[in-house]
Amino acid sequence: MKKFLWVTEAFMCLVFVVPLGLLPKALSIKTGEFFGLCMFFVLRNRKRIALKNLEIAQKGGLKLPAPPKEIVRRNFINIGRSLSELSMLSVGKKSILKDIEFEGIEHYINAKAKGRGILIITDRKSVV
Numbered sequence: 001m002k003k004f005l006w007v008t009e010a011f012m013c014l015v016f017v018v019p020l021g022l023l024p025k026a027l028s029i030k031t032g033e034f035f036g037l038c039m040f041f042v043l044r045n046r047k048r049i050a051l052k053n054l055e056i057a058q059k060g061g062l063k064l065p066a067p068p069k070e071i072v073r074r075n076f077i078n079i080g081r082s083l084s085e086l087s088m089l090s091v092g093k094k095s096i097l098k099d100i101e102f103e104g105i106e107h108y109i110n111a112k113a114k115g116r117g118i119l120i121i122t123d124r125k126s127v128v
Helices: 002-022 025-042 044-059 068-090 095-099 105-113
Strands: none
Touching: 002 025, 002 068, 025 044, 025 068, 044 068
């Protein structure tokens, strides 16, 4: 049953991702955020797990900047936005690449030319 559920979720994700990647960037991002908000209400089990994790963290001394439910809601919205951004890359949209900053690309090119190993470290910043 778990495998069936996983395959169903993966299929639904693909059905959503491809059209999302074909939309104009601003519309794609807003649609992704809306999708994330919908998932906040639909995926009750995941929301419950996230709230429980925040409760545990609070008991351990974590100070939250907002109520736990609001943090989880914003997180779901951000996941939808990230899905939108990922869909734009996977469908071949190049417009999102102008928003990505590459630093030290010359080091990559030099190491590759010498046949040396390459370690790439990235950072993903997002507003929650």
